[in-house]
Amino acid sequence: MNKKEKATSFPRLRFPQFQNYGAINFKNGNHIFEPISDRNHNSDLPVLAITQEHGAIPRELIDYNVTVTDKSIESYKVVQKGDFIISLRSFQGGIEYSMFRGICSPAYIILRKKMPINELYYKYYFKTGKFIQELNKNIEGIRDGKMVSYSQFSSLLLPMPDIKEQQKIADCLSSLDDLITAEDKKLEALKKHKKGLMQKLFPAEGETVPEWRFPEFRGSGEWxxxxxxxxxxxxxxxxxxxxxxxxxxxxxxxxxxxxxxxxxxxxxxxxxxxxxxxxxxxxxxxxxxxxxxxxxxxxxxxxxxxxxxxxxxxxxxxxxxxxxxxxxxxxxxxxxxxxxxxxxxxxxxxxxxxxxxxxxxxxxPKDPKEQQKIADFLSCLDTLITAQAEKIEFLRDHKKGLMQDLFPSIRR
Incomplete structure (x- = not known):
């Protein structure tokens, strides 16, 4: 793209108040973000795991059992809340966002904003299929264990809408995340409820009868x-x-x-x-x-x-x-x-x-009718659990669709 050309685009979906804002401009990655190599710490900050599922998160908050020596931690980089991290798997799952202050391995590239932006807007954009596609388009050798460099990131064109539009999109997707989290908790509560019931309806270890039994089968003897x-x-x-x-x-x-x-x-x-x-x-x-x-x-x-x-x-x-x-x-x-x-x-x-x-x-149970009663009762709970899981999948698919449509694709 020569100096006279300019990357712009319109998203497929746009909130009404921004319909007249015109095309969204794109800027190179190094115009918006800069690399950070701050090692000014006393090893007293939490060590962050860089994951595709949770972003940058303290290791103790997830099942991440990797030990490091005190000497190696001295070389770790400081990550501030709102920073982004390029990882070895970024070509697969995008660039990770940190909601925590901590330290991470020097192998990672930490990106920090150079200008006023809404970090959450880019948190979501860096996870879209269209960004990951652009990330992979002209970068060779990544799948051989090489990480995306800052130079390669700098060549990428990133959307730069008005800060108010960034905020609106971030708020929309964040509220959807909150809803998904709430529905996830309902699903876990249903699963926990079923597990608790099963511990009562089936004999405990070393026992031959359950703690709870349906009224019509009480006194029916041992299982x-x-x-x-x-x-x-x-x-x-x-x-x-x-x-x-x-x-x-x-x-x-x-x-x-x-x-x-x-x-x-x-x-x-x-x-x-x-x-x-x-x-x-x-x-x-x-x-x-x-x-x-x-x-x-x-x-x-x-x-x-x-x-x-x-x-x-x-x-x-x-x-x-x-x-x-x-x-x-x-x-x-x-x-x-x-x-x-x-x-x-x-x-x-x-x-x-x-x-x-x-x-x-x-x-x-010896009586097939009691077996059937237990199976039917627990199957009803399974139906509720399945319906809740499907609801969550629908919300996630809805979010994925929004993320594809609310962010523009590059048009030169």
Missing amino acids: EKKTLGQLGELVSGLTYSPDDIRESGLLVLRSSNIKNNRICLEDNVYVRADIKGANLSLPNDILICVRNGSKTLIGKNAIIPENMPLCTHGAFMTVFRTKKAKFVFQLLQTDAYEKQVKADLGATINSINGTKLKKYVFYL
Whole structure:
């Protein structure tokens, strides 16, 4: 772009009071931000973790177990509230914002405003798809472990609307964040409520009867001990190669298809329909993740609902097939199940052995009617939890759409 050219643009959405403000100008990154290398501290500030999910946040506030020596901390840079940080993963998730004063590794580039701006406006802009696309467009070698340099950031053109418009957009998106946070708390409260009820409705460790029982089943005697293998059968998953993958065909369910203990069809893989070795997954099968790089996903499960497309499941998954699907699914949400999964994984193993899985022990009522009563009761809570989770997903999608439309794209 030569000196006579000027980058301007109009956003797709604009608040009424700014409709007559004209096109939004763009300025180079180094016109708005400067790099900061302030090491003037006594190592008494909190060490910040630079994350894509939380931005820059004190390590003690999240599960971030990395130890550093006192000597290395001396070289750490001071981060002020309102600063931005370029990280090694910025090419994937944008530039991070800090709401905290602290220190961070000298490997990161800290950006501080050079002129009056609304920091929150840029906090949201730096997370938009259009910014990340611009960040990646002409920068080579980032995926080889190189970080975006200040020089490369300086070449980027950033929108510079009137400060009042910046404030309005920031307020809009911040209020939406507040709403999402409130709805997240409701979801966590529902999950906690269900967990508390389950601890009462299922026998505690070492007990054979639960603390709470529905009136019609009081005095029905002790629950009976059963292994998972006595309640149904396991169906092994499909091993396939990249050459088998198609744009459509037979759906392969994987760990990414389990979200909040329900089947989610957002990240799908298909293989050729005539592939050999595929065991079809059926409605009311319980899909279980038995192997994964992340231990937190191992053991997660969901019931395959009706109206599913023709599907199988991958080799890192298994299916438990039973006539008591609704009740067994609730057994797989209990503390007893979670404890047995953790015992199998240990310190290094990242998988559940199918033979051991069938030997997992549970206590359940002898009367099928009591099993059904418990399953129906807890399923009602699951319906509320699912509805709340879907509401949050809708709000997040709405926010994502707003972020794409409220910020302009460059037009030269």
